[in-house]
Every structure is written in C-alpha cells, then in structure tokens.
Amino acid sequence: MTAGHPHAGHPHESVFTLEATQLKFGEGAVDELGWEIGRLGLKRIMLVADPVLREFGVTGRVIGQIEAAGAAAVLYEDIAVEPTIDSFGRAAAFAKGADVDGFIGLGGGSTIDTAKVANLIKVHGGEIMDYVNPPIGAGRKPASPLLPLIAIPTTSGSGSEATTVAILDIPDLKVKTGISHRFMRPTLAVVDPVLARTTPGAVTASAGLDVVCHAAESYISKPFDSRDKPANPGERPPYQGSNPIADIWSMKALEFGGRFLARAVNDGDDLEARGTMMLGATMAGIGFGTAGVHIPHSCAYPIAGLKHQYTPPGYRTNHAFVPHGFSVIVTAPAAFRFTYDSAPEKHIRAAELLTGAPVAEPGPESLPDALIALMRQVGAPSGIAELGYGEDDIPDIIDGALKQQRLLVLAPKAPDRSDLETILRQSLRNW
Template identity: 50%
Template sequence: MTSETVFTYGAPALKYGPGAAEEIGYDLVQAGAQRVLVLTDAAVAATGWPRRIADSLVSYGLHVEIFDGVHIEPTDVSMRKAVDHARGSGPWDAFVAVGGGSTIDTAKVVNLLTSDDGELMDYVNPPVGGGRAPGSPLKPLVAVPTTSGTGSESTTVCVLDVLSLRVKTGISHPRLRPTLAVVDPRLTVSAPPGVTAATGMDILCHAAESYTAKPYTEFERKRPEQRVPYCGANPIADMFAERALMLLRDALAAAVENGEDVRARENLSLAATFAGMGFGNAGVHIPHANAYPIAGQVRDFVPDGYPPGVPLIPHGMAVSLTAPEAFRFTFPAAPERHLRVAELLGPDVDRPADDADHLPTVLRRLLRRIGIPNGIGAVGYSESDVDGLVEGTVKQQRLLATAPRTPSEDDLAGILRRSVTLW
C-alpha cells in the first residue's frame, strides 16, 4: 500500500458574534439572491428568532418565506416533506437554516434535492443508500446554529434516520457544506439545560474523536477525485480540536448550570465552531458509529428539554453514552493523544494507575455533572440488545474507517456491554 501524503481542509465562510444574525440579508444580496427560504423547527420558531431574521432579510429587499416543519432528529420521511415543500413553493435562490443540527442537516438535503435531480436514498451513504454524488453546484446555504454542538454549520455531512430500516445514516459530500456559517451566541441562550448538555457532548466527542482519529498518513493514497472529506487526523484539524476542548472544559458545565451565563454561551459557540472545523475534515469514529443505532432504535425514552411525549435519544447524548468505553478501546493505538484529551478536559483529575482509564474517568465525571444518563441502560437498552446495536454500528463504515484501532464485531459488542452502566 502506498501511504497517503496529502490531507485536505475545507470550511465555510464564518461570521461570528452578537448581532451577526442580523447581517445575513447583506451577505445574500452580495450573492445575488432574490428569493430565500428560511428553514426551522417549531420550537425554534417559537423563540421568535426565525421571524426576526426573516424580517431582516426582507429589509434588504429579499422575498422570504419560512418553513417551520423541520423534525427534531430528522428522518427520511421528514426530510422528504421538507423537500416537497421547497420544490412546490420554489424556485429558491438561497436557503437559511435557523436551528440546531436537525435544521441545518434538513436544509442541506433541501438544497441538494432542489439543485439536483434524483431522490433522497440515491445520495445516502452506502451500504444503506446509493452513495450518489451531486452532479451540479448547490445554491447558497447560510447556517445559523441555535444550539452549540453539532458543528453542522461547518461540515459536509447531514444525518438522518431511515425509519424502515431503523438505522441512522447520512449523506457526505463537499458540496453539502454551507456557504456561510453565522454563529450568533445570543440565539443559544434559550436552549434548555438538557439540550445544552446533549449538544455539548457532541462538541466534546467531535473534538476528541477527530484528535484521536487514524492519522491521514495511515490511509491508502487516493486520487484527488477519490478522496473523502474525512481524511484522518492532521495538524490543522488537531489545532481546532485542542482549542475546542480547552473552551469546552469550563463552558459546558457552566452553560448547563446557568443558561444565562453569556460568557459560557459564547465560549461554547466558539468550541462548537472549532470542533466542526476539525472533525469536518479529520472525521469521527467509534462513539459516533455506535450513536447511530442507539438513536435509531429508540423505544420509549423521552429526554429532558426536548418535545414531551416523543421518544428520542438526542444525537449528542447517544454519542456520549459509549464514549468512555470506546476511548478505552482505542487507547493503545495512540496513548499520548488520549492522555492529551484527558489533560485538556480534566487538568484537575488525578491520573489513575492505568493510563487507559484516564480519559474514561474524566468523561464519566463530566457526564454525571451535566446530567447525561448512566449508560445505554438508562435510555432503554440491555445486554440483550447489544447484537442488534452492533448490526447497526457495522453499517457505519464511513466512520469506522477513521478509527485508530479497527474494531471487530466482538470488540464493538464489548464496548456496548460495558456501556450499559457507566458508573
């Protein structure tokens, strides 16, 4: 095998700071837009921010409509509904996504399927879907996150549940990356503690997984057209991951405990952006691969801070539930990197006798502090469910390929069994 010698880096244009959301109209006018569809979900719409942003766009002479039917943790069904609405009410010159990762990911699909032909499953990653690449450039997409965590405003990836298969999967292509990320920390203040905790753990795992990912030099050399966005750990992604972890160390717990803590919200927003710039290029691995079936096979768990009565395991929560044991498994592949993550997140945590337990110890302490459930058993699973979860995890080959240590099905089963209860 000829080892890779090239890594790639990509990121959207970024506008950050209080008041940034009110300047989107200016940016879209510069892009030549006239008709703009704003996408959001009902809960975010109730905060008034989507309407406020839409009114600002109108003040720049743009024709604007709002679609507030985005589904939290989107599915193939909910995404098709959004696409049908956009196709039926268009054509649109540009899109503005105001919300969390669910909204931004839905907007990516709407942009894809109103700019190109074909149907949703044609583009979904194999082996679940056809893995088709977009055949033409997409329209301008402005991503305005209202939660700090998913990093979707920076990435080339969107995630969805395929209901008929009970699996979470995604679409990945450089053309999905938003044109502009507008990060205005004011929009995150209304996020409830449970949402802040879950999305905050998504930040943490993005940064920690990209930092511990298989190095780009250990991949097989590819032709330019064969390279995928997730190219492995590299010096630029490392820089963003380290900075994200440093910001997150104090900001996550502070924002969960006091949502009005402006400084914590600002640092959490920056951490999410940095982590997105890192993992959007290096990639994530086992915790995220496990998270897809954990969320996709949910039964009756209803998390705090999310729509009442709707069974749901939020993505960031699902990722965090197996992270301690996943990082214990990957530790032998890159001990110094795992220890570095632990030191950045928990500088006051004494190093245990077994170095492999250092990062899991730091993570368990943080999970307990911010109210994340105690393992997958606390969200409705038992050891008898492990085989079904492993079946879903092994479908995430795009993510598992980035793991620094390749897991067998038995390895994955062991990680999940040890994650039934974390403390």
C-alpha cells in the first residue's frame, strides 16, 4: 500500500474500517421479516413506506409480517420523491409523537433515507439542519446509537440500505446535500428481488446508473492512506477513501451493472437481472459507504437542486425534478476523463468490468466511452442541457458543487473551479 502525501507534520492514515449492514438477500427474503423482528425484540414499529407500494400489496404483506411477529405497525406514507428538508421534517415530527421502538423503511432510497432521519430526530431531537453536513448545516453528531432500522429496498439503486447517509433537497438554498453518521446505517437490509417488479423501467434506469456511479467513484477515489490520520478514531470520516475491501464490493457492482442493467430496464419480469441489480446496489452501497464518492455526486446535488424543469419518464409524480441517478451520471464521463491520469489502471479496469471485455485501446476515453454506451442503452439524458441547463448556469452549479467538500476531498485528483468548469462544459451533451 503506497502512502500518499499528507500535510507537512501530519502522519498519514494507516487504518481503514468496514462497518456493514447485516444483509438478507434472495427471493422470498421478505417472508422472513417476522422472524427478524422477533430476533430484534421489536414490539411497535414505525413503517415508513412508499405509498405506491400499497396498491401492489407490498405494504400489506409487510404489515402482515409485523403482526405475525406479535408486533404492531404504525404506518407513515408521506414520502417525497427526492426528499426535501420539509418532507424529512414532517416524518421527523410524526416519529417524535409515535410510541415506537424501531423502524422499517420500505421503498427506494427516498423512503429509506426518510426513515433514517425520522429515527435520528426521534432519538436525539433537534432540527434537521443541526445534522446536515457542513458548511451547509451544523454537522451535529448523534451521541449514541439510534433505534433498530430494517431497510427493505424495492428499487435497485441508492444502496441506502447499506449506507450511513440520507440525502435531501433544500429548495431555499437551491442545493441538495446530506446527513451522514455511522449510527444512521440500517441494522438489517432485507433485499428481495420480487419487490423490484413494481419499479418502472425508467426508474430502474436511473437507479441502476446510480449503482454504476457509486461503484466507479468509490473504486476510483483517493486512497485511504493518503489522508491525514485523525486525532482520534471518532474523527475518522465515514467516507475514508478507496481500500482493498471496498474495492472488492465496488468492482463486483460494476460488473453487475454492465451485465444486467439494460436487461433489468427492458424487462420487469427478468428476476435474474432485477435481483442481481438489487444485490449490486447493496454491494455498491457497502463499497461507497466505506470509500465514498466524489466529483459526479458533488455536481449532482446542485444539478438536482438549482432547477426543476425536467420531467422524468416513468415516475408517478406530477412535479418536475431530476432523478438522482440521472443527475449523477451526466457528469461522470467528463469527471473520469479528468481523473484518468491519477490511476490509469483503475479507470481501464472499471471500463473492462462495465463492458465485459478487454479495452482495445486503453486511454482517457476508455471509461467515459463505456459509461456513455450504457447511458444510451438505457435511455438516460445525454447531458445537463437535456436537464434544463445551459452554459450560463455553469457558475452556479460549480458554486453548489464546491459546497460538497466532504465528497470533493475524496477525488483522486482534486478539481479546482476551472477543472469543474471544464467537466460541466463537456457534460452539456455527452453525445
């Protein structure tokens, strides 16, 4: 392991950690939920559920499992697609008034993130902005663990079931950001491929491209041992940089994305493809939950937060917004073009994993080309122009990206303002 270049007088980091959610995966896994509830000793559970799932019978099925375990369900369904500080606030207020000893998050990343924040405020109180990552929020850290949270994803994307983070839109500031702490990581993830049948193809596309981006960014992130060593273990960040363990998870998720995403998008009944993408999402979540993400995600938050002009296909909502996976992937080709010379071998390997074949002419375009080919295959937007942005908007996007320092510090090659401008100009249209 090669040490990087820590600041003068500071020893370099020599330790990395892996803290992973317990995972139960497979067809029929949700039918073992009652047993898990009994194992955890839960008696009254706040079930945070995507309201769409009620009509597919999924919510009723989970309530049946809760009641079969001798527990009671307190149902909460006021979920926003791409949550806002207000939607999180409503969930937190409900949780504070609810007599519960645990949580279940049933749905996509938006739902699971809502359950995380409701749990946080239920246990530790305060306002949501108290916990939002600095410099946007105060970055308050919860002093003790939260109540048990079981995450049951129904999409194959965010990996929220395996991570420490919850993402929110703050419209007044025109920015998306996050709350992150190790205590927010779910206790258990129950991942059942059958539940992904309810997800439309366009939603599967966006969610799956988020998986690919998580995996590529974490795999090609700043090595953990190039950071300064923290003053004490409690100050070691959740996102620590690439390391040998995280790389294993990220590489497999890249392979799954390349092999199965297009199939999962095109055929909702292809359980092998949808199930493998769900597993890939969780694996990528474990990888980036340890290593972190960087430039594409830093740019994605202002891209999603500054304008609300894009109406995505396939989402059952009447408001304009940019799905997270699309906001991330549009800058990924240019971002990895920029970072190529920091670790050429990793960029080439990521391209090979995505395409399933050796790269004929290895170089800076290898990974961008592989990403663009996958984007086109699954019907992603061609770039930020399609999302409503022009050249005049680039300075504002840069301002928003630069606020995401907790992510940008993980880039294997640190971008300055002019680098971000180049990345965003190249991302206006990828084809």
